[in-house]
Amino acid sequence: MTISISRRRLIMSMSALGLSGLLAPSVLAQTAKAKLVVIGGGFGGATAARFAKRLLPSLSVTLVEPNANYVACPFSNLVIGGLRSIEQQTFSYGALSAEGITIVRAMARDVDAAAKIVTLDNGTTLNYDRLILSPGIDFRWDALQGYDQAASEQLPHAWKAGAQTELLRKQLQAMDDGGVVAISVTAAPFRCPPGPYERASLIAYYLKKNKPKSKLLILDSNEKFSKQGLFTTSWKNLYGDMVEWRAASNDGRVNRVEANSKTLHTDFESLKADVANIIPPQHAGVIAQRVRAASDSGWCPINATTFESTLVPNVHVIGDASIASPMPKSAFSANAQAKVCAIQIVRLLTGLDAEATTLANTCFSYVAEDKAISVSGVYSNEGGQFANMPGAGGVSPADLSISFQQQEAAQAADWFKAITGEAFS
Amino acid sequence: MNRPLVDASLALVLGLMFIALASCSTAVSNKSGAMPDLSTGVSQAAVLSSVCTGCHTSGGSAKALVSLQDYSANLLQRKLLEYKNEADGATVMHRIARGYSEQQIVLIADYVSAQNQIQSAGK
Incomplete structure (x- = not known):
């Protein structure tokens, strides 16, 4: 403990003087070889891959995603209402490739957590030091009688x-x-x-x-x-x-x-x-069940500070698949969790302790073409647990003025641009 | 955006400076214990600020949400404190700012403006 605190101080002091690039030799040896594998290229996975790569360019980052493009769920209700095209919801992984992230177009079939190896459906394997699972949801086809894929x-x-x-x-x-x-x-x-x-x-x-x-x-x-x-x-x-x-x-x-x-x-x-x-x-994406990162609930318990699975070491779970309540299963949460998780993984890989922080979420919902309402929350992830910050968050005012709703619709549109930009463009 | 924030290079010559520098660190830490460390992407200031960019870009075509690129530390701090302290404020930013301490707001304001300077220097 003493050692890690003094090392942290060392690095902090270095960076306070603009020497942030400098790390101890042992750390350097570790990070030079470090491999991060991210499973799932949605708002969580794509954002986490990009942030980790930017923070630590020497890190090998591989994103495993079976689809060539991502089709975003937020704003897809506008497509259903006839107000938006599906093309406006569709994003490629070109920007991620350009930043040096290896995109592997395959489905992760299994993970050997002891050996730290991911096996893909095409038979190839990937080694990792840290694994981020961001598989989103899969459907429990057996759970509602008569409702299967067909x-x-x-x-x-x-x-x-x-x-x-x-x-x-x-x-x-x-x-x-x-x-x-x-x-x-x-x-x-x-x-x-x-x-x-x-x-x-x-x-x-x-x-x-x-x-x-x-x-x-x-x-x-x-x-x-x-x-x-x-x-x-x-x-x-x-x-x-x-x-x-x-x-x-x-x-x-x-x-x-x-x-x-x-x-x-x-x-x-x-x-x-x-x-x-x-x-x-629904439950956490099938791969989370295979890895045994999901509990009997079907979702993945995590240490909220590091996002590391409480069931499988060196495996971090973000986004819809994780149990992060009171943070909701939203794209906003996945994006915020991805950034915090990427930073904590880089801290751990470079010999620093993980640090608790404060996260936030906002969900905008359209109620008509140009009107929206919102709910926000602010959360502490101290001590490995998520908790609501008292006095913060809440919904749009009950005495809704039309202009307030129009303002929130305009904010929602900007939010969509920002969050898809951060994940994909 | 692609600037290495934790660079894997080392100048061993500087090693002897470390002990002296470590003692400075208490002097620059604030009440919350977090370091006002604006140059690294893994500091508490960076973690806190990372949430902001889910909505607020630094530049681009935003209309209803402000872009962070034009904010000085002082202006951003003042705005966030206003949001935090306006008891009858109902916007998303009011609801969010109430969840942050004044120290956290200082860290965010300083970090965001430092990033702005790094970005504009890179142009």
């Missing part, structure tokens, strides 16, 4: 952006006026807590404009939801009686679906929808 071609989840987003959009376009759109929301925790309700808002926006006799029903497995007061008020003000929300205790929980007839079964009712969007049960 069923999702008729009842889209659209909870990973791309073809599914476009499928839901097309189904809404093809629906007759007077139809019933149903959204089934799984029990928390799931990716993007306000996402189902933003989606409801933007589908209602589309329906009101194009198919005003239609109805939108949200069947919820939860009793309450993110920004509930603000959403409910907005729905009433903007869409009248078009949107109906049913809590779990009000027979809202869908427990079985029939894909061919688009029928959703709750405890007491069967509802035939014209378009049904199923937001299904």
Whole structure:
């Protein structure tokens, strides 16, 4: 302890005098060979890879991602509402390659945590000193009766952006006026807590404009939801009686679906929808389960200060896959966690202790084309635990003025540019 | 953006200076114990400031969110303290600034303005 503190002081003092580039020889020998592998090229993984490489250019950084492009979930509800193209959601990894990050287009199949080796689906292996898992979510296809991958071609989840987003959009376009759109929301925790309700808002926006006799029903497995007061008020003000929300205790929980007839079964009712969007049960991406970084909950417990798995050493988990509550599973959280995690990994690789800090999150949700609401939080990650900073955070004011909502929509648009820029461009 | 922040080079000659410098470090540390260390990307100031850039770019085409590139340390510190202390403020920045201590705000303001200077010097 004494040694590490004095070494830290040493390096801090050096940098205070502008000698930040200098590290002890033993550290130098370690870092010259250091290898970081990042699994998953979303907001978490791409951002972490870039920050780690910038902080420590001698570090070998490899990003493992099966897809050639990333299709962003934030703002994809605007695509469903007809307000944005899927191309505007699509990002390549060209900027990362240009910065010296090795992009391996493959799926990680397994990790030998003892030997620190990742095996890819093409049979090749990658050694690492530190591994960042940022696999996002996968669906628990077995968890909602009748809802498997084949069923999702008729009842889209659209909870990973791309073809599914476009499928839901097309189904809404093809629906007759007077139809019933149903959204089934799984029990928390799931990716993007306000996402189902933003989606409801933007589908209602589309329906009101194009198919005003239609109805939108949200069947919820939860009793309450993110920004509930603000959403409910907005729905009433903007869409009248078009949107109906049913809590779990009000027979809202869908427990079985029939894909061919688009029928959703709750405890007491069967509802035939014209378009049904199923937001299904989720867990951390499959690779996290393989690595055994996920607990029985399906999500990955971590030390909040370092983001290192509490189950598998030298493996750090960020983004939706991690258990970071009260930080939500959002792109903003993943981005903030990626930067803090990259810095802590570089600190550890260069002989410094990890340092607790303060993180923040903001989730903007559109309620119409040019109106949005927001929720923010500020979090300490001291002592390996996340905690809300008292007195901070909260939602947009309840007495929503139109101009305030328009301002937040404009802020949301800037946020999307900033965060995708930091991750991909 | 590609500037090496922790460079793997070493001048051994400077080794003897270290002990003397280490004693200076207490003099420049602030109340929170964090070092006002603006030159390295792994300092507490850098970690705190890393969250800002999820929304605020340094340059570019932002309209509703300010770009950080034009902020001096004094101006940024004053703005953040205003956000923190305006009790009836309702914007996202009010809600966020309330979660940061005054010392953290000083670190962020100093770090961001130091990065601005590094960036403009690089142009």
